[in-house]
Amino acid sequence: MSATGIGAAVRRKEDYRFLTGNGRYLDDISLPNQSYAYFVRSPHAHATFTVGIEKAENAPGVIAVFTGADIVKAGLGGLICGWVITGKNGEPHKAPPHPLLAVDTVRHVGDPLAVVIAESYAQAKDAAETVEVDYQPKAAVTSPTAALDNSAPQVHADAPGNLCYDWEIGDKSATDAMFNKAHHVTKLELINNRLIPNAIEPRSAIGDYNSGTDEITLYTTSQNPHVARLVISAFVQLTPEHKLRVVAPDIGGGFGSKIFIYSEETVAAWAARELKRPVKWTAERSESFMTDAHGRDHVTHAELALDKSGKFLGMKVSTVANLGAYLSTFATCVPTYLYATLMQGQYTTEAIYCEVKAVFTHTTPVDALRGAGRPEATYVVERLVEQAAREMKMDASDLRKINFIPADAFPYQTQVALQYDSGNYAGSMDQALKLIDYKGFSKRKEQSKAEGKLRGVGFSAYIEACGIAPSAVVGSLGAGVGLYESAEIRFNPTGNVTVFTGSHSHGQGHETTFAQLVSDKLGVPFDNIDVVHGDTARIPFAMGTYGSRSLAVGGSAISKAIDKVIAKGRKIAAHTLEAAEEDIEFKDGNFTVKGTDRTMDIGAVAFAAYVPHNYPSDELEPGLDESAFYDPANFTFPAGTHACEVEVDPDTGVVDIVKWVAADDFGNIVNPMIVEGQVHGGVAHGIGQALLEGCQYAPDSGQLLTGSFMDYGMPRADVFPDIEVATQVTPCPHNPLGVKGCGEAGAIAAPAALVNAITDAIGASNITMPATPEKVWRALNAAG
Amino acid sequence: MYNFKYQRASSLDDASKAAAAAEDAEYMAGGMTLIPTMKQRLAQPSDLIDLGGIASLSGIRRDGDALAIGAMTRHAEVASSEEVKSAIPALAALAAHIGDPQVRNRGTLGGSIANADPAADYPAALVGLNATVKTDRREIAADEFFTGLFETALEEHEIITEVRFPIPEKAAYVKFPNPASRYAVVGVMVCQAKDGVRVAVTGAGPSVFRVDAMEKALATKLSPQAVEGIKVPEDGLNTDIHASAEYRAHLVTVMAKRAVAAAIG
Numbered sequence A: 001m002s003a004t005g006i007g008a009a010v011r012r013k014e015d016y017r018f019l020t021g022n023g024r025y026l027d028d029i030s031l032p033n034q035s036y037a038y039f040v041r042s043p044h045a046h047a048t049f050t051v052g053i054e055k056a057e058n059a060p061g062v063i064a065v066f067t068g069a070d071i072v073k074a075g076l077g078g079l080i081c082g083w084v085i086t087g088k089n090g091e092p093h094k095a096p097p098h099p100l101l102a103v104d105t106v107r108h109v110g111d112p113l114a115v116v117i118a119e120s121y122a123q124a125k126d127a128a129e130t131v132e133v134d135y136q137p138k139a140a141v142t143s144p145t146a147a148l149d150n151s152a153p154q155v156h157a158d159a160p161g162n163l164c165y166d167w168e169i170g171d172k173s174a175t176d177a178m179f180n181k182a183h184h185v186t187k188l189e190l191i192n193n194r195l196i197p198n199a200i201e202p203r204s205a206i207g208d209y210n211s212g213t214d215e216i217t218l219y220t221t222s223q224n225p226h227v228a229r230l231v232i233s234a235f236v237q238l239t240p241e242h243k244l245r246v247v248a249p250d251i252g253g254g255f256g257s258k259i260f261i262y263s264e265e266t267v268a269a270w271a272a273r274e275l276k277r278p279v280k281w282t283a284e285r286s287e288s289f290m291t292d293a294h295g296r297d298h299v300t301h302a303e304l305a306l307d308k309s310g311k312f313l314g315m316k317v318s319t320v321a322n323l324g325a326y327l328s329t330f331a332t333c334v335p336t337y338l339y340a341t342l343m344q345g346q347y348t349t350e351a352i353y354c355e356v357k358a359v360f361t362h363t364t365p366v367d368a369l370r371g372a373g374r375p376e377a378t379y380v381v382e383r384l385v386e387q388a389a390r391e392m393k394m395d396a397s398d399l400r401k402i403n404f405i406p407a408d409a410f411p412y413q414t415q416v417a418l419q420y421d422s423g424n425y426a427g428s429m430d431q432a433l434k435l436i437d438y439k440g441f442s443k444r445k446e447q448s449k450a451e452g453k454l455r456g457v458g459f460s461a462y463i464e465a466c467g468i469a470p471s472a473v474v475g476s477l478g479a480g481v482g483l484y485e486s487a488e489i490r491f492n493p494t495g496n497v498t499v500f501t502g503s504h505s506h507g508q509g510h511e512t513t514f515a516q517l518v519s520d521k522l523g524v525p526f527d528n529i530d531v532v533h534g535d536t537a538r539i540p541f542a543m544g545t546y547g548s549r550s551l552a553v554g555g556s557a558i559s560k561a562i563d564k565v566i567a568k569g570r571k572i573a574a575h576t577l578e579a580a581e582e583d584i585e586f587k588d589g590n591f592t593v594k595g596t597d598r599t600m601d602i603g604a605v606a607f608a609a610y611v612p613h614n615y616p617s618d619e620l621e622p623g624l625d626e627s628a629f630y631d632p633a634n635f636t637f638p639a640g641t642h643a644c645e646v647e648v649d650p651d652t653g654v655v656d657i658v659k660w661v662a663a664d665d666f667g668n669i670v671n672p673m674i675v676e677g678q679v680h681g682g683v684a685h686g687i688g689q690a691l692l693e694g695c696q697y698a699p700d701s702g703q704l705l706t707g708s709f710m711d712y713g714m715p716r717a718d719v720f721p722d723i724e725v726a727t728q729v730t731p732c733p734h735n736p737l738g739v740k741g742c743g744e745a746g747a748i749a750a751p752a753a754l755v756n757a758i759t760d761a762i763g764a765s766n767i768t769m770p771a772t773p774e775k776v777w778r779a780l781n782a783a784g
Numbered sequence B: 001m002y003n004f005k006y007q008r009a010s011s012l013d014d015a016s017k018a019a020a021a022a023e024d025a026e027y028m029a030g031g032m033t034l035i036p037t038m039k040q041r042l043a044q045p046s047d048l049i050d051l052g053g054i055a056s057l058s059g060i061r062r063d064g065d066a067l068a069i070g071a072m073t074r075h076a077e078v079a080s081s082e083e084v085k086s087a088i089p090a091l092a093a094l095a096a097h098i099g100d101p102q103v104r105n106r107g108t109l110g111g112s113i114a115n116a117d118p119a120a121d122y123p124a125a126l127v128g129l130n131a132t133v134k135t136d137r138r139e140i141a142a143d144e145f146f147t148g149l150f151e152t153a154l155e156e157h158e159i160i161t162e163v164r165f166p167i168p169e170k171a172a173y174v175k176f177p178n179p180a181s182r183y184a185v186v187g188v189m190v191c192q193a194k195d196g197v198r199v200a201v202t203g204a205g206p207s208v209f210r211v212d213a214m215e216k217a218l219a220t221k222l223s224p225q226a227v228e229g230i231k232v233p234e235d236g237l238n239t240d241i242h243a244s245a246e247y248r249a250h251l252v253t254v255m256a257k258r259a260v261a262a263a264i265g
């Protein structure tokens, strides 16, 4: 292993720029003659309205005021959902219109209905107050289960009963049969709390129009600029794809919330053309709280059937998922194909059935958030398993071990559509048990007791499906897009390399990981490689970054392009070295004639390709520039076991996390430091969900009660223990790098581990996330 | 934020004259509460009168058997002051746990108590330590100063100049922080001084209050066990998404017990 190759803990290239304040985030960009947009938003969760803009149009500095009617007049379409779910009844899901600006009805607090564009941001904001909106407030519903009530207020006329779809997966009768012969059944009512993503950089956009070329450039905080371009062109029909350029520069975090195509960015692009001036919009933090797509929000009833020995016979899950007021870009696939398909967990459960009702409510749209469906699934499976162990009076790790899919059983066909490619679940469990010193737990529990504290331990043996693919399969399940990735390796004549990737880095460190990959495989010095991403004018068409797919899919595309570069380089070297192509070996950046010292490094090959004076011109084109698309054969399946210990203060209910170990299997690892950081971040996210975070709406008015950091509990550093990270390598057998993905694992594993530990400590069967001190205190009192 | 006129006063007199002359004046200390409120357009003063230029409002000094702390003294100064740490360590510790470093470097004693946020920490210190608030017009005993939710005894344009904290024999403040904001869900100051024991509670109710039963019990014996069985009625306590009145009532007892233990520790 070289100091900068695959497997090396190389410091992140991009950090110099970020830490010295030289990152170029969206709000850092300003264009000459720029104007500013401010959106008029509904203060009501549900209302019909009429709007008057005359006063605002005449306010100081105002350039234009647009309403939903103007958007309709301009012939623009609405926002779309890119995945059609087919329900139990064989019908497609209900996809009510999602206008860019509300026309006569607003459906959640923060729903935009007009935009004011002015010479300064302050003028736009001042003028927005003079937009006269006459609201007729209507009854609202915010809870997903309440939305299914016959008497519930209706969110959309064309989604009766607020139902988007009622969907199922698995074999119901086989599952019922298993329950009939069960020795024991464990049941839980679970709520997966609603989360607000809270990326550090708020959403932001600048629309810019060039009337000479009729081209619109949209600078936007996107995790997938090509997807944004596709949707805005093909569905919103703003302008043809070749007339729209989407640039996503340095982005300060996404966690999924910047996958989606939103109103504000789209309106900024349109308004720029209308006004022939750049239009900038940057969300204020309160707007982020109200309008960034939220995550999770499930209500679930789950049951696990076991035989006498503790073997899992069957699992039944029934979930109501809140999708919010409109369908966000990928909302529908999250509680279905990214959730129910993971109910197999790491176990040989013989029959599984899961049904999901997805509902509309008068709340912010809900979509993918770090983990997207898989944290919800892991929470269901791992809470059930732990609770079953307690009810059966078995050790929670032993119960898991007798049910693990054995390491020699792969590929393993699950009961819920997926085929796991590889894994060694018992290996990760053993690693976790050792790291946390499970044997010493009872002694530590005694010590805590002596100090007046209640100690508990909890596990989460999670599995996730990453790098969602292949395109043909997701297409057959309703996806509107393919799920491949693209890459281009471009040698410059002087031998340094520019890598163009369709993946997008918004905190993940791709500029480093991908450069390591290229450096390792091509033998080009790490510092001579730059990675370009985030600009549709520079990178090939691509799908972007989410679902822990960047290395597994985007990295694999780079790997394919590298192979093409080597193949061409071999031809050039063979010509120059006057040898047969088959006799050329490539190693550490050198093309060598087998068994000789005749050699040529890849820089010299690149030079020969660009200055082709002595070159096989009749067979070969000049240049060393190769691109590739990679469409995976399957998902990847990162898995592992997290274990944690907590101490609960019985007087206050405060939970102190005292130990956390993460034993993960991500396949091969390119940069262990970045992987560790991703695990830390994911665990932090999961701890936040389990302990602190929880978006709340007032049930009657639909007002957002957690609309700022004063009330929404973001975790801080002092909440976290040291997180010990260990990895086991079971390579992915079907991608060229053998990698699986690591960005979401912590967020998927952590909530179940933590809630298992808390319930263990206090002797309760359940506690609803976030496990606030008051809830823990109450559960403790109830448990007596 | 709406437009406003900014003035920096150089003396108390200057400040109150400017306030009287303005249409709707607001004094500004560190701006930690005022500026966010204005940014959210919940406040729209015509004139901001910055008290930051009045040197006499800042500083910590020993004044006989008391500490006198100027209204413009920042939380960070109180937290790190050797004078405060040796005379009333409980007060330094309280200041050290207000907000975050940015807030402690800007926020002031005067601004905090003028604002009288029900979840603020200083009110417990003032009432618990039996402090006196000095203004440009008079002196107000802490017990009379806090009159309700965001309400004080201050008259229009009255300026707090300093707070005089008698040095106690023993005192400790224990806070149960709000997990989101880190303000006090419940904070209890327990203090033993020559004239008796005081127990002041912030966060739990609309305004800081004393717990008579605990004070009596502690006057007999200053021990955690003395307050263990004393519960404040939950009637009238705050209920919000972070804590119910019932839980707050419970926490008052727990925090009081811990404060007593810390005070005698």
Ligand SMILES: Cc1cc2nc3c(=O)[nH]c(=O)nc-3n(C[C@H](O)[C@H](O)[C@H](O)COP(=O)(O)OP(=O)(O)OC[C@H]3O[C@@H](n4cnc5c(N)ncnc54)[C@H](O)[C@@H]3O)c2cc1C
Pocket: B026, B027, B028, B029, B030, B031, B032, B033, B034, B035, B051, B071, B072, B075, B097, B098, B099, B100, B103, B106, B107, B108, B109, B110, B111, B112, B114, B115, B119, B120, B121, B122, B158, B159, B160, B161, B181, B182, B183, B184
């Ligand atoms: C993120 C954050 C976290 C915080 N956490 C805590 C916490 O944990 N505990 C806590 O107790 N507090 C907390 N605070 C409040 C903080 O301690 C400040 O003291 C408080 O915000 C007042 O700020 P300020 O001193 O800058 O006064 P300003 O905001 O400038 O003024 C506040 C009000 O007081 C008036 N005023 C100011 N000085 C005087 C004076 N001398 N005479 C008369 N009126 C005056 C002003 O006119 C204004 O109405 C927090 C604040 C923030 C922003």
